[in-house]
Amino acid sequence: MNRPAIAVTGLGMITPVGHTTDTTWDGVRAGVSPAATVPELHGCAVDFACTVTGIDLDDAVGGRTAFRMGRYVKFALLAAREAVADAGLDPAHWDGARVAVVVGTSSGGSAGLTEQAVALERRGPEATSPSGILLTIPSMPAAEIAIDMKATGPSLAPCTACSSGVTALSVARDMLTLGHCDIAIAGATESIVFPIAMTGFGRSGAAAPRDGDPARLCRPFAADRTGLVMGEGAAIMVLERAEDARSRGAAPRALIAGTGATTDAHHPTSPHPSGSVARAAVDAALRDAGWRAEDVDHVNAHGTSTPLNDATEAALISRAYPHRPPVTAPKGVLGHCMGAAGAVEAGLTVLTLQHGEIPPIANLDAPEPGFDIDCVTKAPRAATVRRAVSHSFGFGGQNAVIALQATS
Amino acid sequence: MTTIHPKITEVLTGTFKVPAAEILPESTMDSLEMDSLAVAEFAVIIKETLGVSADSEKLYKDATLADITAYIDEAVDSAESEATVPVSNTR
Structure with a gap:
């Protein structure tokens, strides 16, 4: 198939x-994790996370509507507004029928569902919110963005666990390729820093147990890594066919060159030990x-800081890219933003292409002996990066890889 | 009636981010751009915080804030004088 080039014309995080x-880029470049104890997690074995702080989300979203949105919806809407403004687009003046919204999430409003369940159990049906369902369903980020921006084209919410963000970008690219829309608002969002999810991650063995300063705990590819640290957030891109972007005078940040997806079909939480199916996603993206x-x-790794993922992924990287391109893993700073992670990391990869700078992996001195990969540590590394990939390997074995290219 | 029950103002400004300057005794939920979902949520919060039940569509949607204040004050008063009789949500 002769695909049109697809441009990233806007980015919001x-x-x-x-x-x-911009502030996210500065924070990731600084290489310091904000992970800290979260008061709402009091009593949980894993009572710390990387959280979005210092912003009144309801004020930022605006009046009369924030009450019906879960935190994950608010994140997505704010990132989408930034992305659209960054693209130089104004929803007041676009043909909304040609605008698609593709925003993924892994767990949607499970936090809101839990609150409503508690209200129902303790105080009865009249204590539950008439918006209870809106607070829980995974398609609401896409729907609320569409409402906010009068985008009446197709909208949907891809859900492929931790690779949902890359899946969303891939689906949106296909929709542009097939002419289903002229503008796609695409990315992912997540917010599950609440006791049930955190307890579940603790009990599954995926989360790093408390051990000293939480900010030091997520150390992708380190020999002494013990598990993931939870994060949250959203990243949204504006995608357009490069030719359309050019004709309206927009300056793309980067191009989506290819995507690839596979499924381990092996185990719900453990990656296939051979890494062969994840590798097939890499190969598919490169082929595409x-x-x-x-x-x-450059490789922006999935790098969760779990013993199993990082061992499998390090082996995969050294085999798939024998020329040892520099590797970063943003989860060291941001924690694991779950369904949003793939979109956030694709966004950071776009910034690396633009700025010629690879952020360091937080809390890492050197990769585990035996991992034959070139990890960027301590400080950002200046490098000419024309082509880069971002890996996302989700629970359920859902793998997605995106290949991003500089514009010039 | 020229005053507004403080809980009404608190909920409108806090939860719904309605600018305080727009919150006047003669304002209605409609004039404050509160849609039916928002008004239903408002009713749940009033019920949960003051114990006053209401059919939000009937009692809050088109009423002025002065009317709603009068309704809430009366409901709270009668609940206090007949503490064992729950406030009906069907009247």
């Missing part, structure tokens, strides 16, 4: 280190982009 793309492995200048 809200993360534990910043409420915007028309690249050879040695074309890849």
Whole structure:
């Protein structure tokens, strides 16, 4: 298939280190995790996380509507507004029928569902919110963005666990390719820092147990890594066919060159030990982009800091890219933003392409001996990066890889 | 009636981010751009905080804030004088 080039013309982010793309980039470059004890998690074995702080989300979203939105919806809406403004677009003047919204999430409003369950159990049906369902369903980020921006084209919410963000970008790219829309608002959002989810991650063995300063706990690819640290946030991009972007005078941040997706079909939480199916996603993305492995200048790794993921992924990277391109893993700083992670990391990869700078992996001195990969540590590394990939390997074995390219 | 029950003002400004300057005795939920879902949520909060039940569509949607204040004050008073009789939500 002869695909049109797809451009990233706008980017918006809200993360534990910043409420915007620029502040998030600065925070990730600084390489310091904000993970800290969360008062709402009092009594949980895992009572810390990287959270979005220092912003009144309801004020930022605006009156009369925030009450019906879960935290994950508010994140998505704020990131979408930033992305659309960044793209130089104004929803007051666009043809909304040609605008699609594709915003993924892994757990949607499970936090809101839990609150409503408690209200129902303790105080009865009259104590529950008439918006209870809106607070829980995963498609509301896409729906609320569409309402806010009068985007009447197709909208949907891809759900592929921790790779939901890359899946959303991939689906949106396909919709642009097929002509289903002219503008796609695409990305992902997540907010599940609440006792039930955190207890579940603790009990599943995926979360790093408390051990000293939480900010030091997420150390992707380190020999002494013990598990993931929870994060939250959203990243949204505006995608357009590059030709359309050019004709309206927009300056793209980057191009989506290819995507690839596979499923381990092995185990709900453990990656397939051979990494062969995840590797097939990498190969599919490279094939889709028309690249050879040695074309890849940089790998933005999934890098969760769990013993199993990082071992499998390090082996995969050293085999798939034998020329040892520099590797970063933003979860060291941001924690694992779950369904949003793939979109956040794709966004950071776009910024690396633009700025020629690879952020360091937080809390890492050197990768575990035996991991034959070139990890960026301590400080950002200046590098000419023309082509980069971002890996997302989700629970359920849902793998998605995106290949991103500089515009010039 | 020229005063507004403080809980009404608190909920409108806090939960619904209605600018305080727009909250006047003669304002209605409609004039404050509170849609039916927002008014239903408002009713739940009033019920949960003051114990006053109401059919939000009937009693709050088109009423002025002065009317709603009068309704809440009366309901709270009668609940206090007949503490064992729950406030009906069907009247």
